């Protein structure tokens with residue numbers, strides 16, 4: 001348990017470096033960041049936020065089911081958690097694809113109007129991909145862990161006496177959710193609302 | 203010739219040890235048993251082996267650099283090859299030798315024993331961190347075979363983000379992966395110290411080596427992720443053209459420097475703190491005294507870990523940060539010197555009127571105290587804003603950090619190796635040769651690096667393969683010193699290996715020192731102790747009655763087991 005807490009501390013600093021960069025560049029390129037942020041789909045982002053909050057709930061219920069030696073509950077809630085996590089990733093894929101078609105991926109094909117804001121906007125999208133990509137990676141790892149938990153629950157390993165792995169992976173899952181709670185406003189909401197507008201802003 | 207008799211304060215224990223006995227080395231056999239081991243002692247040895255290889259490679263590059271600098275013209279290496287040589291030297295020495303050295307080898311081997319535990323908290327994770335380190339090592343060797351990188355070990359953009367000849371991506375990834383290995387080790391140590399201490403081993407009784415490891419682990423856990431993400435961004439910049447650090451794309455190279463040094467200054471303490479821990483052990487053991495100011499030394503380790511995170515800006519005095527920021531960082535850098543100074547004073551006070559015996563580990567310890575003090579004082583020169591403007595990127599800086607890293611950590615590493623070798627291997631090495639080697643290292647080291655202070659002060663810049671002829675004399679001295687130093691490293695390799703086959707059997711406690719590691723049998727059993735120890739005394743409970751001649755005869759009254767009282771439970 002202590003081990004997981006220490007590990008999460010390192011994770012905080014890991015993301016911390018990215019947040020540092022974000023804060024700095026947002027200060028430099030405030031306008032471009034706001035403009036670029038409007039190209040993200042608040043609708044999808046909000047949807048995903050709900051999905052993750054729901055998954056945090058199911059995760060907590062899964063731990064609870066472990067605590068009370070309720071095998072069926074464990075199976076049900078772990079499965080739900082995995083489904084919700086996958087849904088989140090599916091939406092992420094849709095969003096990424098959208099960025100590709102609208103030339104919002106940093107690199108040679110990046111295009112942005114007004115072009116005066118392009119450099120700042122490109123930085124915004126660099127950070128967007130770095131931060132959400134890293135977060136998505138954590139989600140994928142988390143889903144993998146949940147599969148292992150599901151298998152262990154299937155074998156009836158968790159009981160009131162011993163459910164530590166379940167508890168620890170729950171901690172990790174909540175952490176990943178919390179990161180998203182920070183990412184969502186910082187990336188999606190700073191430009192004001194544009195529901196489902198997506199990258200189609202031009 | 204060498205008066206080396208293995209004596210054990212407990213004569214009887216020595217008798218029983220002659221018979222074959224199960225210990226961690228002979229418990230199981232075969233390559234697979236070693237490569238899949240979860241025993242922290244074996245993992246420590248796996249690290250010892252890997253790290254030695256890296257030290258050798260890094261050393262070869264150092265010699266290339268020194269040979270090039272023998273003459274003012276750039277004749278041996280082209281300027282590109284020279285860039286690659288010093289970069290690979292720095293990268294391998296820092297990330298693949300020095301950072302893992304003491305924690306991964308001696309921390310792994312002795313931290314659990316010193317707190318009376320059977321193993322670390324997460325043995326499997328421990329083995330995994332070795333494999334991660336090996337993957338990273340493999341990646342850096344691949345980089346080498348592909349031609350190496352030429353960015354310097356600091357990977358500053360734009361060197362690292364533009365310019366296509368270098369294999370920056372792989373090298374950055376290698377260090378990224380290596381970082382995970384230290385995070386896992388640090389995490390393991392923190393949890394181990396919190397949860398695995400033997401009955402009676404209170405925080406106030408922890409050996410100072412353990413305190414130092416604990417503080418180091420904190421830095422590893424907090425600092426390494428920032429480095430990892432920074433190098434991750436360099437990677438993204440090269441592969442996906444993210445413009446985070448590239449001004450052409452709107453980014454800011456200074457941000458890299460901030461993020462890099464946020465890790466790398468604390469990393470300096472990752473390198474030196476474990477060394478300080480070793481020195482506390484050695485000073486106590488070879489002056490037969492309680493460490494003076496135990497609380498201060500323990501607390502100063504923590505203080506260094508914390509303040510160390512607040513001074514990174516002193517690497518950026520000339521990089522265009524604001525004058526106020528520079529001032530603050532300058533002041534903070536002076537403050538971080540205080541806990542280090544506290545340690546030096548306390549060691550000196552411990553030595554004072556102790557019954558000092560100049561065995562080889564002690565020679566290294568004394569060397570450490572002297573050289574670290576010089577390194578630290580010259581660091582204060584550099585922390586003073588005005589002077590740094592003059593010396594930045596000269597050989598003065600090179601000399602400064604080698605006094606800390608080589609004169610400090612490397613000597614502590616060698617001291618630890620000599621001190622604990624009998625316990626690790628069960629054999630005694632020839633002390634006479636060990637003394638010769640220690641003196642050789644000391645002389646060679648000073649001859650190598652002292653001239654660099656002078657030549658740097660005179661204005662010779664670092665990182666060029668040619669220089670003006672006026673500097674040649676000092677450079678020739680330095681290269682000569684490096685050759686002596688090399689001999690000083692080869693000697694221990696010879697007599698230590700020799701001792702494995704021909705060395706006398708070491709008793710339980712050849713130095714007559716305190717500490718749980720000397721209470722258990724030699725080499726330790728697979729689970730470290732035959733009976734769980736119960737600790738009833740503080741660390742370093744030396745009294746005058748304990749005066750013994752280490753590695754030699756024992757005067758009467760030497761503490762029964764030479765350490766904390768051991769009782770069975």
Ligand code: HEM
Nearest residue numbers: 264267288289292295296300354355607608664665666684
């Ligand atoms: C065998 C003894 C050693 C010799 C002779 C030696 C020599 C040198 C020299 C001449 C340079 C300057 C390169 C330049 O900037 O032009 C250098 C740089 C450096 N050395 Fe060593 N070194 C030795 C051992 C070590 C060790 C043990 C470490 C481990 C910490 C180390 C770490 C470094 C680092 C970090 C640099 C800076 C590289 C850069 O500027 O990118 N050296 N060394």
Ligand SMILES: [Cu+2]
Nearest residue numbers: 467514516517
């Ligand atoms: Cu520093």
